[in-house]
Amino acid sequence: MGTDIRGGGEAGRRLAAGAAVPDVLDVEDPRAWITLDQGVRSWVAVKLLPTRATIEGTEAAGPRSWPGSPRRPRRLTESQLALALCHRDGRIREAALALAAGHPALWPLVVVRTADWVSPVRDRAREVLRAVLDVDSAVRLAPLILLGARRGRGVFAVDLLDEVLRPAPRDRLAPLFTDADRAVRRFAYRLAVDEGLLSPAELARAACRRADPVVQDVCAEAALAVVAEGGGHDDVLQPLLAARGPRVRAAAVTALRRAGRAERGEEFLADRAGVVRACARYVVRQAGADPLSWYRRRCADPGDPALPPGAVAGLAECGERADAALLWPLVAHPSPTVRARAVAGLRALDVTDVRRLSALLDDPAPGVVRETTVALLASARSLDADALMERLAHGRPRDVRVAAFRLLDARGGLVRLRAAVALLDDPDAGLRQRAGQSVRSWHPTADVPAGASEVSEVGELLDRGRHRFSDYVLRRRKREAGVRG
Structure with missing residues (x-):
């Protein structure tokens, strides 16, 4: 522990x-x-x-202990x-x-x-x-008892804790709901749900306010059970649909159908969380509508400033390759999040145009650059190595430099070695570390030319790279020793 x-x-x-x-x-x-x-x-x-x-x-009563001398506790x-x-x-x-x-x-x-x-x-x-053990001492000892449950033979104390606290009134359990130990909070909410100590509306509020996903699930499921029985729609569903936790929202969206409000499922087709969008699509389909048609209509106007990024992601999640025609214009959308979702959507639909995507490596939004890099990794060997080397220059944004190195590293061969050695003295510590790892793990591949000049360059780069990396490690150790001193 x-x-x-x-x-x-x-x-x-x-x-x-x-x-x-x-x-x-x-x-x-x-x-x-x-x-x-x-x-x-x-x-x-x-x-x-x-x-x-x-x-x-x-022990003896006095300083001497004679046979038969009086003893006292x-x-x-x-x-x-x-x-x-x-x-x-x-x-x-x-x-x-x-x-x-x-x-x-x-x-x-x-x-x-x-x-x-x-x-x-x-x-x-x-x-x-x-x-x-009574209620007061059980509340005080609950964190230790539940911690001991992780050790062997700790079940007895947990069972006894449950036995003592289960009949306790709600106000005596209140400190456990906000205890710093998440195991205690989970125990308390499960107990409250089993004993019916919290109303459905209170459970819904707890599911929305608590950060612990287990507590969220326990409370949301218990609250939504009331919805399944035909009551508490406004007091329960509304707060759960607006919860920050995606798992809570997903459970509430799924419950819309049982509550007879499946038409509200469309409101969540563009949710920021994929699990919520998936549940919304299920509800919409159960209501007889087509979520794909909704996504296509929503993404048809590439200049719409109000286009939610979740709609772009949803189109890729349930769309077809032909829907790439709707996603390509969105890579120029004013919203960086929409642009990033569009690039991710193209990758999900397995539609890769290397030339068009390469231009997005210079996008001002780091999220777009990251998604573009992931989309291009499989095609790294077809990229222009010189253009990528130019993006390693010190004056470029860091996300662009990281993306360029990832793609050069994915190319392998002599190009990878040149890029790694070029960054061994870089001011950026993260890039230096990645470059050092790349040099140490580099090995010739079939695409490395076998000419005398290339062989000589490989040897020179490896010697220079290992020498620089050794110097870097030595300098770092000296700095650390100086700080400790």
């Missing part, structure tokens, strides 16, 4: 020196308790830990009890559990012990936890 057990060992040594638990441990962090448990067991000397006699109160401090609960000796851990019920601050260690590898310790810890 990424715990630093050495830090837990240091915390254990401070506890042994008499420090209070809250002073050495972030008691609100569930991982801190697991770290303490592992650290004490691995990094704290046994002589610093409480003994079994100390825990059971069988010795009260352990909370810090000592915490160490005993983490002791590497299972008998000491089991003995410490008998005292743990009276120390609510140490109940997190009781939770840890419920998954102990020693059966008697585990059984005793489960008895203690069942005896002390």
Whole structure:
């Protein structure tokens, strides 16, 4: 779980020196308790830990211990009890559990012990936890219990948590809905859905506001179940249709048909998310309409400034190769997003005109340049190498230079080596790194000329490239050493 057990060992040594638990441990962090448990067991000397006699109160009453001398219980401090609960000796851990019920601050260690590898310790810890766990302590311990579920034998505590919290009133569960731990939030919303603690409208609002996709799905599905039963259209559907999460919008669009509002599906044919567009097309088809005809009408005017990029993407998703005639004019649209979607659409329809697409490598929008590069990669060998080398010049925009190098690198052969060596001293760190990787992995291919001059150039470029790259690595290491110094 990424715990630093050495830090837990240091915390254990401070506890042994008499420090209070809250002073050495972030008691609100569930991982801190697991770290303490592992650290004490691995990094704290046994002589610093409480003994079994100390825990059971069988130490002598005075400085001398004579046969038959009276004994009196010795009260352990909370810090000592915490160490005993983490002791590497299972008998000491089991003995410490008998005292743990009276120390609510140490109940997190009781939770840890419920998954102990020693059966008697585990059984005793489960008895203690069942005896002390109520709604308030369950809410407090929920993050640690759910974290422990990822470890072996952690199911008992999770089942007990569910058993305690399931009958709890909604207001007692409220802190769990906004807990920093997503596992806790997911547990709380699933519990609320199972017990019907939230109304459909509240579930819809939670699906829209929560960033966690699992919570979104749980709440959206529960809210839309009401729509399937014929109610709550406005309170449930409307917020879900306007949600930021595409999965939530997609579920709501699909529910339009069950709600008898399939005609609204057209509103989402041009949605920005592909999954929503796909659901919208299904709803529209179920209503007897043709989404492809809608896309064709929407993309027919290349000068329409209000053309949504989703309509262009949708045309490519369900269109035919003949629809490329509608997409080509859109590569000159004023909106960069529309231009990028048009290029991506042409690639999806497997329509590649190298000459026309090459001109888009100089587009001012980085998104268009990236989509054009991807569309041209398969045709890299047919591109003008000299024109691409010119685009590597320092004065060109970075996205254009990156695109040119990607295409030159895809060409392979001597062209790739020349381009990589040319960028080894480039001021752009990203391009330098890519160029160095290209030089190191370069190998001759069948298209490399075998003439004496070409062979000589290859050798010279490789020597220069490896020398420059070695210098670059050495300079970088010196800079890093200087920063550390």
